[in-house]
Amino acid sequence: MTGVQTCALPILTYSQDYTQGAWGVMTVLTLTTAAAIAPDNTNTGSKMSLPAGAGQYGRYQTYSYSAGAYTMQMFAKAGTYSYLCLDFSNGANSGAVFNLSTGVVGYTDAGVTATIKALPNSWYLCSITKTMAAGTGYPEWYFSGSGTANVRSFTAAG
Numbered sequence: 001m002t003g004v005q006t007c008a009l010p011i012l013t014y015s016q017d018y019t020q021g022a023w024g025v026m027t028v029l030t031l032t033t034a035a036a037i038a039p040d041n042t043n044t045g046s047k048m049s050l051p052a053g054a055g056q057y058g059r060y061q062t063y064s065y066s067a068g069a070y071t072m073q074m075f076a077k078a079g080t081y082s083y084l085c086l087d088f089s090n091g092a093n094s095g096a097v098f099n100l101s102t103g104v105v106g107y108t109d110a111g112v113t114a115t116i117k118a119l120p121n122s123w124y125l126c127s128i129t130k131t132m133a134a135g136t137g138y139p140e141w142y143f144s145g146s147g148t149a150n151v152r153s154f155t156a157a158g
Helices: none
Strands: 003-008 030-036 045-049 053-056 058-060 063-065 068-077 083-087 095-099 104-108 113-118 124-132 135-137 140-143 153-156
Touching (some): 068 083, 083 124, 095 113, 095 124, 104 113
Antiparallel strands (some): 003 045, 003 068, 053 153, 058 140, 063 135, 083 095, 095 104, 113 124
C-alpha cells in the first residue's frame, strides 16, 4: 500500500500515528511516515510495507463503546495491495472492504453502511458507520487478500 494517512474514529488515541503504543499490532509491518503526498498535497502520507508470508497486517485499539451510532474513516491509497478493511470489532466482523484500485466498496458486513470517495493524488476517503451496542470492541484497519469478504489473514508477497 502506498499510503495510509489517518484512521479517524475521533475517540481513538493517536488516530494519525500508528507507531504509538495505543495501537495494537497484528503482524508486524513497516510504517514509513512522510513518505507519500497526502490528499491535501502535503508530504504527510505514510507508506506501509508488508513482509513476505502469512499474517494479519493492520492495527487495532481496545475501546469501550456506549450504545449508539459510530463512524470510522480513513484516507487510503493503493500500492502493492488494493484491499483495505475498516472494522469496528475484530471479534464480530463489523466492517467493510474497500478496493483502493477501483474505488469501490467490495464487501459490507450486516448492519454496516460503507462509502468510498475519490480524492486528489489517487487517495480515497473510506468510511463505515454502524450502530454499536454498549461494550468493549476493537476498532481496527487492516489489509485484506479478498475484495469480497471480511478476511484478516492472507499471504503477502513482501
